[in-house]
Amino acid sequence: MKLQILKPASLFILIASCSNPAENSFQKAVESINAENLASHVAVLGSDEYEGRKPFSKGEDKTVNYLAAQMERIGLEPGFGDSYFQDVEMAEITSFMDKPAIVKSDNKDLLLFFPDDIAIISKKTSDIIEIENSEMIFAGFGIVAPEYNWDDYENIDVKGKTVVVFVNDPGLYTDDENLFKGKTMTYYGRWTYKIEEAERQGAKGILIIHETLGAGYPYDIPRKSALNSNFYLAEDANAESNLMFNGWVSAKTGENFFESFGMNVDSLRTLSCTKDFAGFPLNSNISLKISNIWEYNTSRNVVGLIRGNKKPEECIVYSAHWDHFGIGEAENGDSIYNGAVDNGTSLAWMLEIAEAYKKLGIPPARSIVIMAPTAEEQGLLGSKWYTQHPVIPVEKTLACINNDMLLPIGRMKDVMVTGFGQSELDNLVEEVALKQDRYIYPDPNPHTGMYFRSDHFSFAQQGVPSLFIRGNCDSREFGKEWAAEQEKDYINNRYHRPADNYYPETWDFSGIVEDAQMAFEIGYRLCNLKEFPKWNESSEFKSLRD
Ligand SMILES: [Zn+2]
Missing domain, CATH: 3.50.30.30 (Glucose Oxidase; domain 1)
Incomplete structure (x- = not known):
């Protein structure tokens, strides 16, 4: 593997970067995001052993322990003293x-x-x-x-x-x-x-x-x-x-x-x-x-962070919910709602981004909070709790970059921005998307209210500009129609059903790699921005920030 450095293309990067060590370490960090790592996380989190990751279940214990162990391995600081866990009291x-x-x-x-x-x-x-x-x-x-x-x-x-x-x-x-x-x-x-x-x-x-x-x-x-x-x-x-x-x-x-x-x-x-x-x-x-039938019990958000080296008191949050529906009504003999796409893929996306930040060598200018909330499927409860009890105050949080349900269908030409037009963050997405030779695709189904349906919305409700972005609509290889068919197939046959499994033979993580690289770069740029990104005039969330 080490010999690869001698390839002409790599050599060029090496020489070019001699004069710019920051750029060199940035590029290395971007390139550290890879399909094998993503797959390894999904294989674990989407397995039957994790029992569909329902809050209060054995599946919760396994999931939050896995995430905390990964955060520790990556070298994230625990969000709460010596613990990565934030208790969330809930009724079931x-x-x-x-x-x-x-x-x-x-x-x-x-x-x-x-x-x-x-x-x-x-x-x-x-x-x-x-x-x-x-x-x-x-x-x-x-x-x-x-x-x-x-x-x-x-x-x-x-x-x-x-x-x-x-x-x-x-x-x-x-x-x-x-x-x-x-x-x-x-x-x-x-x-x-x-x-x-x-x-x-x-x-x-x-x-x-x-x-x-x-x-x-x-x-x-x-x-x-x-x-x-x-x-x-x-x-x-x-x-x-x-x-x-x-x-x-x-x-x-x-x-x-x-x-x-x-x-x-x-x-x-x-x-x-x-x-x-x-x-x-x-x-x-x-x-x-x-x-x-009801009980009160405690579930957990899992939170780790990297302290910024210039403005540690300000942060960018990455989030991906860990929970799913556990064991339920059987379909075709399968009763485990594995949630491999929803939301194993985004957990993998987030962990790879966290790892890329550590690969920078020196911490980014502002702090990076990596957060896996509980009970998203139940009404964004974990993220709601987090935004009321954050590690770094929401007023000091520049942005939340959340993801949910990344389809493993290869590289995409588009970047679908759910809730396009809400904030200045869209400009940043556009710049980074261009670098990847991708274009912005406003949500083609805005009538489904996706902007209100995942954890970035909890942040928006506290006035934090938030992003929910992923390639979704235009496959580089097979085009738009094909991509739409893939999404429809997922929504109709696997979404919130026991068939949301990890299928190693058919899954192609290359698009999720690009999505993670993009989200990493957007966060990295946010770390270096002079001013906080603003909501657009027409946004219903603008007054909350003001
Ligand atoms: Zn989800």
């Missing part, structure tokens, strides 16, 4: 319904079976939740957005009642680019927002009508998450304001449901997209009984 609640929910109206009674018709969960640490004849109110998209002069709750009182709403926001279903953000989902479109708003309105429960385009995934995803246990930060579980239940109904159930009132669900959605729409009582009520 598993909800189920033995009997179907009953919707009673003048016309007829409708039975909604769990979990195929109705995917219900409860954020209450109570053994039994019994809802009897709760009045149902339709509230359009369930949005109160003063900046868009929009209030779906304007003329209705939902206190103690059950709200029924559509997913996403009105912009998606019209061709009006000026309605909300057009096809780009705003946070008002996310199901998490719908629940938060219903809580603020004092409702007892909420049902969101599923629709694949608007949700960004099939009904099977909320269905599975209702079958699984769900996690909450301990301080949030059982809060006074919590709804007694929240959940989804399948599109088909939604259709039947409105049909029983003589309404067509599509016409109703169109109506709900108009400014003068007003919510209304459905003249019906719902009864259901939920049994909960």
Whole structure:
């Protein structure tokens, strides 16, 4: 291997760099990122032995110990005294319904079976939740957005009642680019927002009508998450304001449901997209009984760092969640939800970046925080906790560079920027992408609200400009159509399913190598920037930083 140095190309780098040792060590660090290392991490973290890496499980112990051992091997300083672990107290609640929910109206009674018709969960640490004849109110998209002069709750009182709403926001279903953000989902479109708003309105429960385009995934995803246990930060579980239940109904159930009132669900959605729409009582009520199994326990974020040599009190954070869904409903005889792509790939990406920083020889100007949060799949809980209890304050955090689900399909021409246009970081991405002969590709599916769906969002919510970037849309070898097929194949057949395994024969890590090199260089440049990167004027997060 050492003989390679004598190859002409390498020799040139060697000579050229004699005059610039910093550039030389930088280039060495970039080149240290390699496919073999990435593969070795995924092989371990995605193995059956890790049992799908669910919080509170044996799989958690194995995962966090592996990550801490890797951080130690790489030479990262522990984030918390002599420990890489940050305790995150959470409640785990598993909800189920033995009997179907009953919707009673003048016309007829409708039975909604769990979990195929109705995917219900409860954020209450109570053994039994019994809802009897709760009045149902339709509230359009369930949005109160003063900046868009929009209030779906304007003329209705939902206190103690059950709200029924559509997913996403009105912009998606019209061709009006000026309605909300057009096809780009705003946070008002996310199901998490719908629940938060219903809580603020004092409702007892909420049902969101599923629709694949608007949700960004099939009904099977909320269905599975209702079958699984769900996690909450301990301080949030059982809060006074919590709804007694929240959940989804399948599109088909939604259709039947409105049909029983003589309404067509599509016409109703169109109506709900108009400014003068007003919510209304459905003249019906719902009864259901939920049994909960719950416990409080401690999970862990894993955090290591490299202290900067000029401004150690300021940092750049790299993050990739370690958790997945553990062991659950079997498919084709497999019940382990390995999460090799989601998120074994990004953990490998992050560890390789950390190792590259150590290969610089001297520490970067600012500190580098390497963070693997818990419970991302459960609502970004670990990263939310971290941003409230950071190693280096969020005001001193220049940026978060997060990743989630890197597809192992080879080198890509594009760099897909999820949430493109949010901050000045986009310029930096563009520069580094150009160096790699790649181009920026704004998220082709902004209606799925991906910017709100991984840990960078926890940082954005604290005002830290954040990036979620990866090659995704244009294969160097096979082009765009092929890349889109690969993604679709993953989302339809492996995403959040037991088949999300590591397949050594077919996986090609070369694109992830480039993604890691790019993220490394972006962070490295951020370390040397004079000023903190800013949010763009139009960003909803700008005021948080200011
Ligand atoms: Zn993920």
